[in-house]
Amino acid sequence: MIDFGPGIGRSALATMIIAASGEAFSAGADLKEFLAERPSLEQALERRRLGALFLLIEAYPKALIAAVSGDALGAGFGLVAACHLAVAAEGAHFGLPGVRLGIMPMTIMPPVFGSLRRKLGLELMLTGRLMTAAEAAAAGFVNRVVAGADVESAAGALAAAASNNPLTFAE
DSSP states (O other): OOOOTTTTOOOGGOOOEEEEESSSSSSOHHHHHHHHHHHHHHHHHHHHHHHHHHHHHHOOOOOOOEEEOOOTTTTTHHHHHHHSEEEETTTOOOOGGGGGGTOOOOOTHHHHHHSSSHHHHHHHHHHHHOEEEHHHHHTTTEEEEEEEHHHHHHHHHHHHHTTTTOOOSOO
């Protein structure tokens, strides 16, 4: 059970949209910083926070929608995978380019494998290949692909349709 704060009942929660303000949805972690020599505990705690975010998204009782206006890479790819629904711009790409530098995305893979077929997820994880928005839609990773200018309105329409449903994901 998640505590959403004082005075916030489950019925008060609404569908939410996660969007970015820049050209990319999320480029993920700063790979130079990620590869820098840091204490193992610091690295483990950083990954633990990301894993906790994915668990919070999974437990959110209403639909959480990713409005992907640009590339979703690394942790951003995992964030889209963790969301219940997603709308992507035609030019968006999804993937794990950090594997080309030897960074294994172990924290990101559980939500990715929950959203993609195993072999496609493994291909992206092992090769660093980026998936196009059209391929992501064909694979069921995103629900809709629209023109870049229409991402927010398409996500809003999807949110409105989902918020009319009284069902919740978590009890």
